[in-house]
Amino acid sequence: MAVRRTFQDIKTDAKNRLMASTPITDFSSTSTAGALIDIASLELERAYNTLDTAFSVLDPTQANGTFLDKLAFFKGITRSGSTTPVDLTTSNFYFFIDPRIGMNITNLVKTVYPDAKRQYRVQLFREGYIDDVDNITYFKIPKGTAVSNVSESATYTTIEDTFIRSDSNEAYVPVISSNTGAFSNVQANELTKHGLSLNSFLKNVALYINCTNRYPITNGSDSMTDVDLRYQISLAGASIGSNEINIRRKLLNIPGVRNITYTRGRYGNGTVEIIVEGISPIVSEGLLRAVEESVNSSLGGGDKSYVYRPEYHGIELNINVFTDVGIEQATVIDPIKNDIVAYINDIPMGDDIIWNRLVDIIMTGPVKDFIVSYFKLGEYDIFNKMNKNQKVLRYANQKQKYNQKWYIDTGMISCCVKVS
């Protein structure tokens, strides 16, 4: 609105006009003229307020809340609510028998409950946790089992029964977060605590069963803010149907997606290749499926989409760092490892590793000098967490293709502290 007049403006104006055109001089708080002006000024201010509201609710740059929702609705956009992190695939979260004991489930149950304690096996059988008292072929982990990260800040629940079978020491199961919002998102290998030991029947066997998630679960999101919604409205005019902007806009709204590459016609006419870069360096199967579903709902009939995760290049680094006497090793190694992981995993898909940046990270803190033993690159297998076909690199900047992404975790960095 061009000019908005406040109570005080209106009152002063009215007072001046009355003083100029009538003999009235008393406008104090208990005067009649003052009271009448107050009433008129208040009502006029309310009218201005109403006008101001009406003006702002029609302006996408000023409207907020439900008014903004209504404006967005005209453009075919609705405000997305908060979502609960969930992974419905059976390739991410899994229970497994601790590999250090080297047993399958049959041997494990029989070791925990030998023949002298056969009655416990009978109990397990009666409750349906094992299929036979003597020839056990599976061990059931019931749905509703709580799993969480170490700090228990993110708690999930299994949503199906799953079975550790005698021929496989792993059992995959879909999980859903107990809380809504981005706060409950987890990175790979975070869900390592489970509540099986709370089950009185299972607690002794549960001691040897672990769990983890191979991929991050990052599809939890908070509800769209007014700022986000304004941005979506601003894009709405440019994004219609199956054009690139529309698809890009839709995909970037999927929780967990950091960026995408969009290539039309890579596999022939009517094809679209989309490579998804996640907020977490490793893109989960669930995220790929969500992207695929979203793309297919926007593509024109006959078009086909190919949705992939990036090709991961695993980096391995072995360094010796030199410090002064009396500095504790952990205070040197941990920050270096964490900072290198943060730097490399944060490099966008297709971007370079800048060697001097790595040098800068290593030399921060009490490090006086360092020697690199090796700096290697491999094809990172995200499922088996192995770095295959490794090549030794020169200590220089490293380039990669548009669809490749660097990956490193603390286990891929060896750091040795020496006193100089």
Next chain:
Amino acid sequence: MFYEGMKDILLSFDQDLDFANGDLRLTSGVDLIKRKMQRYLTAEVGDWRLYNDVGASLSRFIGEPNTRATAEEIDGHLKRELNKIVYPATIQTKIIPMDLESVYINIQLFFLNSIIEEITCSFDYINGFVYSGFDDKTDTIISDSNIEFNEDGSTRKPNKYWDRIRTQ
């Protein structure tokens, strides 16, 4: 004449605007101050929504015993409150018990040691009513001059506002 420079729209003692020759009547001088004092005396803090310090709030004395101590308290209270609006004149008050439940209040407006106006009212300790002795002699009480009865002959038009309400 005192307060001659102050001019305001006249508000009658029964709190209504008054018209003369097709225009709002104005008031000034001591009459203006007198009307202000009456408004102040009968108002509670909060009645004037925009001004939280306006009002003598005599209701705070409801239920107090009709004693000399309470009278002195009312006296001090009124001086404090009314002196806010009569400046540069000053206030002198006399509180005189009328019966067990009410007092007679005499307020004198002084300027340079001479009385320029004197007003009276009474205050009831039971219900907090302030019965002011003010009156606009020019007001016409329609209900008195234009008595009408309903068809059953029982009810009279109660006051001058009745005509306005009926025509809406």
